[in-house]
Amino acid sequence: MTASPRQPPGARATRALVELAALVDGVVVGDGSVLISGVAGLEQAGPGHLSFYGNQKYKRQLLESKASAVLVGRDDDVSALTVSSVRVANPHLAFARIAQEFVRQVRVPPGVAVGAFVHPGATIDSTASVLAGATISEGAVIKARAVIGAGSFVGERVVIGDDTRLVANVSVLDDCLVGARCLLHPGVVIGADGFGFAFDGEQGQHVKIPQTGSVRIEDDVEIGANSCVDRATTGETVVGHGSKIDNLVQVGHNSLIGPLSILCAQVGLSGTSVLGTGVVLAGQVGIAGHLKVGDLARVAAQSGVISDVADGATVMGSPSLPHREHLRIQAASRLLPALQKTLKALTRRLEALEQKSTKP
Amino acid sequence: MTASPRQPPGARATRALVELAALVDGVVVGDGSVLISGVAGLEQAGPGHLSFYGNQKYKRQLLESKASAVLVGRDDDVSALTVSSVRVANPHLAFARIAQEFVRQVRVPPGVAVGAFVHPGATIDSTASVLAGATISEGAVIKARAVIGAGSFVGERVVIGDDTRLVANVSVLDDCLVGARCLLHPGVVIGADGFGFAFDGEQGQHVKIPQTGSVRIEDDVEIGANSCVDRATTGETVVGHGSKIDNLVQVGHNSLIGPLSILCAQVGLSGTSVLGTGVVLAGQVGIAGHLKVGDLARVAAQSGVISDVADGATVMGSPSLPHREHLRIQAASRLLPALQKTLKALTRRLEALEQKSTKP
């Protein structure tokens, strides 16, 4: 079995460059008959590889690359390039599309493997796979072509959608729903209890607020290794369709993540965070509770958001500010020691003047 | 099996509001005969639900809620409310208490499930449950009504206390002790080696310091998904009774966490941290090694603590400062660009005066 689609270890199909260019509305510059056997980054590429040039910063890497051909932007100056290139609107996107052409889709054999534990009250589609060491609880539904990887746990009444894969050692707890074509990497935990307690001063204890809600992961969501999406206190925690979550991310109870959002590694959402559509949170960002981050908003790495973020805004810092303001303050901060000196000198000069002016 | 107590999927018991009010020393305002079938937050609640109003910030949500009744504070102005209410000292706490009335306690069948692996030298109470894919090692003791969830690993000589639940895929390594009524969410790791090495410059290697201590989790502790409590180098790492730890938290070797403390998601404690009673660390806080955080101290989110924190103090920032001082500095920082301009203008004015004064 495989954790992800992968290039075959042995021989690969080769394709003519011109044929690949057609898939991405590209215009070949140079020899279109070059045979391409795979894709790779500029620095990793060798003969037979198609690479891409998406950022002027990598001009040197472009010129030193051993790739046989490169995807470039419509207006990039690639006159110094000695290999063929393909002009496209978005080299990075074209690279992604073409890369998928070279992926061997490994099919896991359908059925329940020896060493998997399936409750008789669970429903497993005949095309789905349940691998060794996985447990499927009563009332769970595993849909077509879904793969429940080794050591994964699927709780009661959970639904796992078509073509979704729990790679290995994933836990999806009771009553949670996972949509179609999702990819949950190892160690992902869906539906652990939200973190909610009320302190009882008389008895000297934190009284647990029962977490009786659930989690709904919509279609086409990817969740990185060891990330956690907590169950709602009541109602649902939702990850919207097409959103992508990196490793070690915490999604607090009752959070609502809109579609097509991107949460980079080690981001933490407190409870009841509301993220719009296409939000991007860079690595290690923290969002305080009960806040709204608007559509297409972007939050820079390590920021701490403690107030709502407007649609389309870019914020930065801890606590976060509009990024231009933050950068101005940051630049000013670097001058602080100098500013202190200036101020001292000024004070001395002022004293001198004052003394002078009091003298007759 | 269930990962946590949960409301029954089908019919629920209903209770009269006046009866629930009595459980929490509450005074009904309005109709006490209203039937309540469950609890929910103000925004999630529907007919038949009891909700709570704990913060003036949510006045709008209170008035728009579809709940059939609401727990409110003794002095809250709820004249605009059209449904029944119950006056209590602490609405949040009362909500927690009443919510537990509606939780169906799912009993996992006792015994060792098919597909669980129990060493003959382990002791499993006859009322305890060991689920499929779990492994119990030699000398381990699983006490009354404890549940060892699917795919969990319990090492040699580990003791798991009465009524404690390891939800799924939890690892408790050799010689660690977990008290009674604890709840360990999926992916929790208790007793991984502390991070300790001594560099040997001659041999060019980091020499491992054997981590021969253990971990003791006291009673009534909850630990969130994928959190880690490391084994002591020698002696014990301790999590005090009634403390609650959220997801993805790191507790370094030889840390001592006092009772009733709260560690929010993604907090990191370096080795030999000492936390008092009732400490609250907000999300993503880091505590440097060998520090003491006093009783009832509070540390704001994303703070970095690099010196001891006094009892009852609230600190903030990285490095952390008393929170008032931090807020003052933060406010001043926002004015820095303006301050720079002021200083420049001042300098010019001073120069003008100086020139004037030197002129005869």
Place this chain on the structure above:
Amino acid sequence: MTASPRQPPGARATRALVELAALVDGVVVGDGSVLISGVAGLEQAGPGHLSFYGNQKYKRQLLESKASAVLVGRDDDVSALTVSSVRVANPHLAFARIAQEFVRQVRVPPGVAVGAFVHPGATIDSTASVLAGATISEGAVIKARAVIGAGSFVGERVVIGDDTRLVANVSVLDDCLVGARCLLHPGVVIGADGFGFAFDGEQGQHVKIPQTGSVRIEDDVEIGANSCVDRATTGETVVGHGSKIDNLVQVGHNSLIGPLSILCAQVGLSGTSVLGTGVVLAGQVGIAGHLKVGDLARVAAQSGVISDVADGATVMGSPSLPHREHLRIQAASRLLPALQKTLKALTRRLEALEQKSTKP
């Protein structure tokens, strides 16, 4: 089975102090015939224990320790010490070496345990152990004396080197290589997909960039609980020999970590980070993508690195700066509110002078 080497629960071998001193080129001060039965930190030590004194900060603990003997530096003043001591060049390193003398090496019985699932196309060395609930996939190779702990998943064509231990619930995905004498703590995930997507604005979706590379963990690497090392997009993500990674660390795709580096808990490396030899990243550090951190560079806790770090440099802050500059700015920041006041007073004095000077 045991997760790590551990002192025997019952009787231990005792050794004369003079004999232990010889192992570390130490000079005994006092009685060399004292019998030592184990090692412990100054505060945890009791009679029969050898401890160490590595930092002047712990003088009080040294004098109050109940240890029977202490390792001290060649030039430490220990005249107040009433027990025997051993003078060595590096007490911490000597402690590590001697501690290993008291560790009982628990041998896990070789072979495939009942309840482990090994594909017939996998190769398991006859001296290796595969424990209950572990899955070994087709083409995987498990080398001599390696231990694949309970509930671990080993993907296709993975190679696990001699004497390497996957403690429990570890996932090593297809095609990844783990060297000899490595220690992977519970919940570690090697080879989850790198986080790479290209946005397709027309179709409104994030298109996955297939992650077809792999991960190579070199010899003598330790990786802490629930840490993740992502698979390269193409090529390899590499963790260099002898590097040590703490818990909950994220290593992004295509990162290259040089040998003998130290990554503390909750560190995050973005994709394509390059770390030199002997780099030290303190807790919760974040490294932005495509950066180079030079040999022996050190990054302080919670720092955010957004530009290359030179060999041997120490940086601090978010964004990080040379640590002296950062400390200067930080000190100046604390004076900001005072500085604002000074500036106001100065302005008033200047105004007074100006008025005076304009008067005839």
